[in-house]
Amino acid sequence: MTIALASLACGLIFGWGLLISGMANPAKVLAFLDLAGRWDASLAVTMASALLVTSAGFALTKRRQKPVFTPKALWPSRKDIDSSLLAGALLFGLGWGLAGLCPGPAIENLATLSPRVIVFVAAMAAGMALHDLWQR
Numbered sequence: 001m002t003i004a005l006a007s008l009a010c011g012l013i014f015g016w017g018l019l020i021s022g023m024a025n026p027a028k029v030l031a032f033l034d035l036a037g038r039w040d041a042s043l044a045v046t047m048a049s050a051l052l053v054t055s056a057g058f059a060l061t062k063r064r065q066k067p068v069f070t071p072k073a074l075w076p077s078r079k080d081i082d083s084s085l086l087a088g089a090l091l092f093g094l095g096w097g098l099a100g101l102c103p104g105p106a107i108e109n110l111a112t113l114s115p116r117v118i119v120f121v122a123a124m125a126a127g128m129a130l131h132d133l134w135q136r
Contacts, residue, residue: 021046026100
């Protein structure tokens with residue numbers, strides 16, 4: 001129960017951050033990505049702030065003997081850059097650049113019931129399912 005409440009709190013904080021920063025607004029994201037046009041640099045402040053908070057969080061977490069809500073920390077062990085990582089990053093970037101949405105804001109935007117967002121999330125879910133099938 002404690003883990004579920006912690007997850008809920010983290011999700012709410014993340015969702016509020018997306019709304020407040022404007023990252024849930026595809027037009028704002030596309031304006032940020034439009035370096036050759038009318039570039040909106042305001043999301044750079046959001047990303048820099050997120051990087052600072054995340055860096056501090058990781059530094060504090062790594063100092064702990066064990067996690068607060070689970071018996072063992074599950075840190076990633078791979079550090080190599082392979083073709084799967086590059087292909088995934090390329091597909092993520094293409095989707096973000098074409099639609100102005102990435103997974104978090106897309107799920108948050110489902111509340112608008114926009115057909116464009118629904119199609120995006122359906123395609124994203126299908127891509128995840130295909131990935132799982134391919135990995136098996």
